[in-house]
Amino acid sequence: MERQRAVELDSLSPFELQDELERLARKADVPEVLDAGKGQPDWVATPPRDAFLLLGRFALGEAERTATHSDAGWYPDTSGVAKRLGSFLTKHEKDPGAALLKAAVDHGVKALGFEPDAWVGELTVGMLGDRYPSPHRMLTHVEQVLHEYLLATHCVLEKPKGRFRLFGTEGGAAAMSYCFQSLRRNGLLGPGDKIAIGTPILSPYLQIPMLPELGFEIVHIRADEAHGWRYPPDELNKLRHPGIKAFFLVDPGNPDTRALGKDELKQIKEIVDTARPDLIILTDTAYATFVKDFQSLLGSLPRQTIGVHPFSEHMGATGERLAIIAVHEDHVIDRLLREQPPGQRSFRAERYRTITDDLDHLGFVDRVVADSREVALYYVAGLTPAQQVKMALFALVGLQKFADAQHVVIDDLCKAYSEQ
Numbered sequence: 001m002e003r004q005r006a007v008e009l010d011s012l013s014p015f016e017l018q019d020e021l022e023r024l025a026r027k028a029d030v031p032e033v034l035d036a037g038k039g040q041p042d043w044v045a046t047p048p049r050d051a052f053l054l055l056g057r058f059a060l061g062e063a064e065r066t067a068t069h070s071d072a073g074w075y076p077d078t079s080g081v082a083k084r085l086g087s088f089l090t091k092h093e094k095d096p097g098a099a100l101l102k103a104a105v106d107h108g109v110k111a112l113g114f115e116p117d118a119w120v121g122e123l124t125v126g127m128l129g130d131r132y133p134s135p136h137r138m139l140t141h142v143e144q145v146l147h148e149y150l151l152a153t154h155c156v157l158e159k160p161k162g163r164f165r166l167f168g169t170e171g172g173a174a175a176m177s178y179c180f181q182s183l184r185r186n187g188l189l190g191p192g193d194k195i196a197i198g199t200p201i202l203s204p205y206l207q208i209p210m211l212p213e214l215g216f217e218i219v220h221i222r223a224d225e226a227h228g229w230r231y232p233p234d235e236l237n238k239l240r241h242p243g244i245k246a247f248f249l250v251d252p253g254n255p256d257t258r259a260l261g262k263d264e265l266k267q268i269k270e271i272v273d274t275a276r277p278d279l280i281i282l283t284d285t286a287y288a289t290f291v292k293d294f295q296s297l298l299g300s301l302p303r304q305t306i307g308v309h310p311f312s313e314h315m316g317a318t319g320e321r322l323a324i325i326a327v328h329e330d331h332v333i334d335r336l337l338r339e340q341p342p343g344q345r346s347f348r349a350e351r352y353r354t355i356t357d358d359l360d361h362l363g364f365v366d367r368v369v370a371d372s373r374e375v376a377l378y379y380v381a382g383l384t385p386a387q388q389v390k391m392a393l394f395a396l397v398g399l400q401k402f403a404d405a406q407h408v409v410i411d412d413l414c415k416a417y418s419e420q
Contacts, residue, residue, distance in 0.1 A: 044316040048393040050097025051104065052127075055389070058088050059127035075130060078121030082109075085120050104396045112144055123392075126385035133382035137167045137369050138324075142392045146324055149395035150309065153288050155299030162302070164326040165365045168383035168391060169372070171321030172286055172310035176208065179282055179306055179325065182368045184214060185351070187344050188280065188336060189245055191215030196239055198231065198249030199223065205248065205284075219244055229258040236264065239271050239279060246280040251296060252287040259291045265300050272304055280333060281305040289314040289398060302328040311394045322383075322391050327365040334363050351375060 062081065063073025082105070089102050105123075108114040122141045125131060133139060138146070143166050150166075151159055169175040183189040195209055196219045209216040219238060223229045239247055247268075252259040260268075272279055281297055281304045288294050288309060298307035310323035327333070338360055340348070349359045355370055355378055356362050362370075373381040383391075 045314070045394070045397065047097065047100045048315065048390070048397045050095075051100040051393050052097070052390050054092065054095055054097040054101055055123060055393075056127050058085055059124045061088070062124055063128055076121075076124060076128070078117055078124065080117065081124055082116030082120040085124070100393070100397065100400070103400050104393060107396060107399065108141060108145065112141075112148065114141055114144075123389055126389040129384060129386045131385065132380055133168075133385050133388065136378065136382040137165070137366065138382070139385060139388050142168075142388045145392045146395050149398055150298070150307070150324070150326055152399060154285060154294060154296040154307070154309070156293045157295040158299050160299055160302035160328070163329050164298075164302070164307075165329055165363065167325040167327075167365055167369055168388050169323050169325060170383060172284060172308055172312065172323045173204075174321070174372075175308040175310070175323045175325045176205070176282075176284065178368050178372045179308065180208060180214060182364065182371045183246070183280070185371055186337060186348060186364070186367060187340060188333065189214070189216065192217060193246075194219050194241075194244045195246040195248055196221050196244050198247070198251075198253075200229075200253070201250050202254045202284075205250070209248075221247070221249070223253070223258075229253060230261060231264055233267060236267050236271065239268070240275045242276070244276075244279070246282060248282045250284040250286070252285070252291050252294070254284075254287065259294055260297070262295075265295060265297070268297065269300055272301055278332060278336065279304055282308070284308050284310075286310045286313050298326060303330055303332050306331075306333075311391060315394045315397070317394070320387070320390065322387055322394070324391070325365065325368060327363070327368075329363075331364060337364065354378070 059076070060073065062076035062084070065073075065076065067073045085105065089098050092098050105116070105120060108119045109116050119141050122139055126139060126142075137143075146166055146168075147164060150164060167175075169178060180189075189195065192215060194217045197206065197209070198221045199206075200223065206218070208214065209218055219241075221231055221235045221238060223231050223235075238244065268281075281301060283297050283305055285296055285298070285307055286309070288296060290313070296307065297305045305328075307326040308323060309326065311320065312318040312322070337348075345359060349357075352359065352362055352367065352370060352375060354375065355366075369381050370378045
């Protein structure tokens with residue numbers, strides 16, 4: 001009977017097993033059940049949320065400035081909006097979030113060169129949520145803020161030339177799903193193709209490639225526990241095989257928490273430069289901000305790497321479902337798409353014809369945006385503007401002095417948990 005039960009448990013997915021273990025623990029009537037599932041943090045970053053709520057109050061006031069009914073406002077006129085926000089913040093300077101909101105506006109104007117009304121107008125209109133996101137992929141000023149954040153948190157040792165094109169998504173899981181599906185739909189990966197996966201890794205990431213509609217063959221790149229969860233050179237050398245089309249990893253790792261070391265980065269770069277210029281790399285960087293001087297493959301190999309960065313862990317925002325996909329403007333995928341045979345190109349041109357007649361200028365990240373809404377619903381694609389504004393505030397916390405306080409909180413909490 002016990003053997004049969006063990007076989008039944010072995011057939012469960014990781015999260016099904018978690019639910020079963022939780023059920024058994026509660027049935028055992030123990031005094032305290034520790035829920036360690038899904039990696040959800042217990043902390044909440046309060047400064048960006050305070051700023052977000054305060055901005056919401058201002059935005060509603062702007063909508064009501066020309067209101068003709070007591071319970072409805074109008075799309076705001078953004079001329080002079082920066083000056084009005086300045087007056088609002090002076091009046092509410094003691095309110096939680098006021099200092100960060102002022103710093104956010106000043107950073108955009110002084111550090112990034114934004115025109116004040118255009119920047120504050122985007123934030124204000126975005127907060128109201130009465131318009132579809134435009135551009136679909138990412139709000140103009142928000143993208144520039146997130147781009148700066150990405151360089152500051154992922155490319156500390158080496159900053160790449162050129163720019164990344166960003167797409168805001170409903171969390172890291174959605175981002176990964178969109179990327180895999182677009183790689184398949186554009187003929188870059190297909191059933192039976194080999195993809196390498198860096199392990200250990202979050203269990204669902206092992207299950208996605210095996211879905212029937214994807215059907216990839218998995219090659220494990222195994223980190224060695226005895227050597228601090230580093231990838232041995234022989235394991236990384238598997239990437240030299242031309243049959244492996246993509247390399248998927250979480251960096252810094254989950255569940256092992258290590259980031260790629262200099263030797264690993266150097267070896268992967270050497271493999272790409274000498275043997276695999278066509279290799280596609282997909283990396284999840286949810287824990288980037290937990291590692292000092294973090295250098296992502298996104299920074300070391302920008303033209304090979306698709307980066308997915310969720311804001312879930314550092315900001316205590318798993319329930320917010322906020323993430324960005326980053327693809328360099330000169331990415332190997334776009335070259336591979338241009339080099340596809342005429343038959344494949346014609347097929348793809350038909351797929352995306354409602355968006356553009358110029359397929360060569362529809363980059364991979366733009367195809368991801370379209371595919372996220374099955375192309376036909378492209379006109380309503382994109383993360384909600386209000387959520388994009390919140391991501392920008394999260395990012396600005398990471399770029400301002402508030403970040404130091406947030407790191408102290410997280411360090412203290414992690415130490416407290418480790419001592420229990």
